[in-house]
Amino acid sequence: MDLLSHEHYCTAIERLTDELRRTLNGADLDAHVPTCPEWTLRDLAVHVGGAHRWAGEIVRTRATDELPDEKVPDFTPASDDPAVLDAWLAAGAAGTATALREAGAGAEVWSWSWDASAGFWARRMALETVVHLADAALAANLPYAVSPELAADTIDEWLQIVSFAQAEGDEEAAELRGAGRSLHLHATDVPDAEWLIELTDDGFTWRRAHAKATVALRGPLTDLMLVFNRRLAPGSDRVEVLGDAELLDFWLERSSFG
Template sequence: MTTSPPPHGQLGHDRFCDEIVAQTRLLTGQLAEADLTATVPTCPEWSVRELAQHVGRAHRWAEAMVRTRATAALPEDQVPGRAPADDAPATLRDWLDEGAGRLARTLREAGPDAACWSWAWQQDAGFWARRMTHETAIHRADAALAAGAGYDVAPEIAADAVDEWLRIVRFVQDIDARDSAQELKAGGRTLHLHATDTAPEAAAEWLIELRDEGVVWRRDHARADVALRGPLTAVLLAFYRRAPLDSGDVEVLGDRSLLEFWLERASFG
């Protein structure tokens, strides 16, 4: 059986709004014991503090975009709520929680179909609810990896994050002829992602085809040139380039070089 994801993702608008708050609280909980000056290995240009500030700024930027029904990208100096200068972890945690709550309230009031600018294929509040959920969940993984802490995410969130990432890659292929994602137009070669820990009725599997016109995919169990298998969280982290393929948490079957080719070229834009 194959399925196509709905335009605003699998979870629904209200759930995304809930998750922005919930994922932020999990992130702020990690900051309590973290060394805020430590380098984030998966985002080496940032310290843990800078990672947290990036998330908080993204929340506030998206909130301003939706609240004002922006028709173009808002400059940062028009977005209220700069990151605190106070180095106290509690101050940073409060700032993050406040921004996430404000964003969720604005998104709920707007509804998913409210028109506003985005950088992507959808120009509406529903895009921002989904994007900020996964932005927060993945950066929470970055913070956990920096602290050497465990990380897990609900299977429905992880699965939708894979769907969204694939859509981003195709979007970049469609709009930017210079991006490395163009090299993924590779004559029909195929990849299979297979989560081994989900129930049959909630199976998380994807068949990804690298067609000449661009990447296409569907939720499906099918043979491919290469397969990435493991628990869903581990598959997500490997596919998002947050964990190495030789971590021991996933296995690669078939043409490993094709999967590496994908990971080197899949782009956020």
């Protein structure tokens, strides 16, 4: 699997945050987010902006341990004023992108993952924003679109995260096993955007491939990504489920941690 370039991720953080700001502009920030029911739109924005600043500070300081929130400058906006929130989001994304560019992808920093590098955080923050921009668009009843390369990378990264969680002993992810069962994701609008997930007695494996599976999820790539991240119901008329739909539900229920 080839990652996108470090600069691609840095640019995406800034661009997607600008799209998030446009989505929030004029919206009711107290409206609840259907895909994150404990959050309002304001909560979602503060989460995204705080995550950007936290990751940026980890990279800027070359942290070797997890950074407490209180050590992150301006971790939350100074007030609930929409204009203050907007400026805070913009400044946080710009500052994080700058820190990532100055560090370079290979800089060694703390992470919770399999990859202790600035490159991990560039990718993680870009794709975090991909998903939460979808949350905001759904809450504001606005159209949502993401580039094919970022949509595909969001699926790749989530599979890596679920695999890592399983290896680390996460109880839900540990149940994603059972030899002889498999899932196939097939994008109908982007060539070669297909994934095969095979469950084994020891866990699961995945690869980009076309193959017959126990259950197949077909549809536009962005919609596949949204289903896989539990932002679109698999019963939506925007996608098609062929085969054992219960296996797809099983996967989605047990990859919902975090």
